[in-house]
Amino acid sequence: MNTFSSKLIEEAVNEFSRLPGIGRRTALRLVLFLLKRPAAEVEKFSETFTRLRKNVKYCTECHNISEEEICGICSDGRRDNTQICVVEDIRDVIAIENTSQYRGVYHVLGGVISPVDGIGPGDLNVESLVRKVSLNGVKEIIMALGATMEGDTTIFYLYKKLKDFDVHISAIARGVSVGDDLEYADEITLGRSIVNRIPYENPLQNMKS
């Protein structure tokens, strides 16, 4: 994979393989695919990303990506803006929206605290969350971060920042995935799912439909 007959190819392969999860072999396949497409199509392909990067806006309320100053979720009067779900990035907003189980609003952190990757609290949208909680009548903050070391660290950091305000802080349940057999769940997940067991009388107590 070292000898390309063209510097243009080499550069294009380099650009693609800079993307996460794309190795040089895949990158070359993508480059050859683009070469076979009409020039206008490739032009449109390229232009889309420049335009995206230049014109993308972030909601001034929740930092979600948005067409307007305020995103569609924050500006939706039917959503409960006393309930804020804290997520890592826009993918989590899409994932939670797709469950149709949540009617509050979001706060996109833009990452999680990860010393290994050099990401500290200052790189995340923390101050605006604290400000929102201190000003508005926010009743509940739901921490919906990944069940990782970094996610847990970030939750703990935010907890310390928010605990003195009059706000209920919760975290999404960790447990055995729906449809999974117990024997395949890892010990920590299974352990947590026992510790955080919920009364069977009303298993939907934390859900809105």
Add this chain to the structure above:
Amino acid sequence: MNTFSSKLIEEAVNEFSRLPGIGRRTALRLVLFLLKRPAAEVEKFSETFTRLRKNVKYCTECHNISEEEICGICSDGRRDNTQICVVEDIRDVIAIENTSQYRGVYHVLGGVISPVDGIGPGDLNVESLVRKVSLNGVKEIIMALGATMEGDTTIFYLYKKLKDFDVHISAIARGVSVGDDLEYADEITLGRSIVNRIPYENPLQNMKS
């Protein structure tokens, strides 16, 4: 994965997921990655592909991608230009070059015959191969196409086109991969490897070092 909060995101996801092997979930991951990069870097990313598509040249001899009129392999005086290795695309040239086992030149077909995909002989660089064989002192054509129905069809088509010329036609060996156990080889590969067995006295007879 249906609700994006931004049309720009939606468009960018669409562009990425048009690439082979990239689904909408991966596409969104790539888009979010680009959004976090500096604008200049994204500009460079985009610009690379437009420039590639506009400026790429193909070797007039072998149809390999090239910086010049004639590619580095065809113009290399130390290569044996009486021996032509017929391949599907530039990836195969790279793969064979990396073996360091071949010192002849190449002919890049630009695909294989595939009625399902609407690719006929007219879409491939066949005429220029026939012309080369009819004019030059070409001694051997080595068919190095994939061991697929399409590859075999293409080889048979080329064989019919070339058999009346004074040229030796060969095909790369199909057989059990080096390092593989016999029990894991499929029956057809194993069968071919028996039919095409080579004398043990000189197992390297078809290789150049």
